[in-house]
Amino acid sequence: MFRLIKEDINCVFDRDPAAQSVFEVITTYPGFHALIIHRVAHYCWGRGFRWLGRFISHVGRWLTGIEIHPGAQIGQRFFIDHGMGVVIGETAVIGDDCTLYHGVTLGGTSWNKGKRHPTLLNGVVVGAGAKVLGPIEIGEGARIGSNSVVVKDVHADATVVGIPGRIIDREKKKTSKEREEIASKMGFNAYGATSDMPDPVAHAINHMLDHIHAMDKQLGDMKKVLNDSGLEYNEPDMPSLDDCEIKE
Ligand SMILES: CC(C)(COP(=O)(O)OP(=O)(O)OC[C@H]1O[C@@H](n2cnc3c(N)ncnc32)[C@H](O)[C@@H]1OP(=O)(O)O)[C@@H](O)C(=O)NCCC(=O)NCCS
Structure with a gap:
């Protein structure tokens, strides 16, 4: 006691x-x-x-x-x-x-x-x-x-x-961080929209960003598989988004 x-x-x-x-x-x-x-x-x-x-x-x-x-x-x-x-x-x-x-x-x-x-x-x-x-x-x-x-x-x-x-959905927070990263890589700010602001345009752009992110990853993985299986993939690496210049 x-x-x-x-x-x-x-x-x-x-x-x-x-x-x-x-x-x-x-x-x-x-x-x-x-x-x-x-x-x-x-x-x-x-x-x-x-x-x-x-x-x-x-x-x-x-x-x-x-x-x-x-x-x-x-x-x-x-x-x-x-x-x-x-x-x-x-x-x-x-x-x-x-x-x-x-x-x-x-x-x-x-x-x-x-x-x-x-x-x-x-x-x-x-x-x-x-x-x-x-x-x-x-x-x-x-x-x-x-x-x-x-x-x-x-x-x-x-x-x-x-x-x-x-x-509190920690995964959701992670996803919006990924979106922010890819959006800033592409040269624009994530338009200040969050999931709390149901803007349909922001919603559509968010999904495009997710899609681009998934495509990016798949291309990288496919290239690795091709190279690992002996097929030489000679195309130069895609330029990093940071290096892209927006042509007016
Ligand atoms: C719930 C609690 C433990 C969360 O702590 P945490 O895991 O560090 O979470 P965060 O502070 O990162 O907050 C996460 C989200 O929940 C929200 N949130 C936190 N506490 C909240 C509450 N009590 N009610 C509603 N939303 C809350 C935050 O605004 C944040 O939202 P966002 O992701 O949209 O920015 C803490 O806020 C809390 O309420 N503790 C109790 C403390 C208390 O009663 N003290 C009395 C001392 S006298």
């Missing part, structure tokens, strides 16, 4: 640069107080002292502004920063090394008994004000943006933002 509490204190230093000393954490961190109170309430709940568990949890809420149902299962090194307004439901399960900020709800979407709250696997971070709702699973190391509302499973290491929560 003391080892667990020691780890709960130490993890604060890893995740809050403002933390100064162990004494400060023990005396002034509501997230830490709520966690210790929850560990006691959960112990009572698990041993059948349901009312006592609820009452201890209620006192914790009164003292810290953080409401954790005594039935919730919480792993090691859990940290709630600031804390006010956090609500964690009865059937929520939280893995090790998770972090929640103030205003987070791990809530249910139905009034049926049984599993109705989320499961957070290890290392999940939930930003301030985010709501994670229903018996969904948030994968290891996933990050939920502040004020998001997440109602579907999230895969490991994903970042989710918005309402409803959408996974």
Whole structure:
């Protein structure tokens, strides 16, 4: 038990640069107080002292502004920063090394008994004000943006933002980087258009750029295959796009 509490204190230093000393954490961190109170309430709940568990949890809420149902299962090194307004439901399960900020709800979407709250696997971070709702699973190391509302499973290491929560598409970012590169090679700027600006001309040009990019790559690959199979391809290399001059 003391080892667990020691780890709960130490993890604060890893995740809050403002933390100064162990004494400060023990005396002034509501997230830490709520966690210790929850560990006691959960112990009572698990041993059948349901009312006592609820009452201890209620006192914790009164003292810290953080409401954790005594039935919730919480792993090691859990940290709630600031804390006010956090609500964690009865059937929520939280893995090790998770972090929640103030205003987070791990809530249910139905009034049926049984599993109705989320499961957070290890290392999940939930930003301030985010709501994670229903018996969904948030994968290891996933990050939920502040004020998001997440109602579907999230895969490991994903970042989710918005309402409803959408996974940030890193591949999409990569594609637009490729487009920008080829567009600037061809001598024009990517017309300041992004996927957020549904300009049909920009859309068409983006697809042409993708096509040119794919053709470029295929030509290079075909030339390599020809040369590797002994067929000499003697045409000089295509001039680099950087070297092209636009003739007026
Ligand atoms: C979600 C979060 C983890 C994203 O971090 P990241 O992976 O570094 O992502 P980025 O900052 O590169 O942002 C990626 C995109 O998501 C957008 N975004 C980031 N956070 C967002 C949020 N909470 N809501 C909506 N969009 C968000 C960014 O604008 C960016 O959009 P773009 O690609 O169109 O430019 C972070 O923004 C966040 O919300 N952390 C919670 C922090 C918190 O609650 N702190 C409280 C301290 S008291």
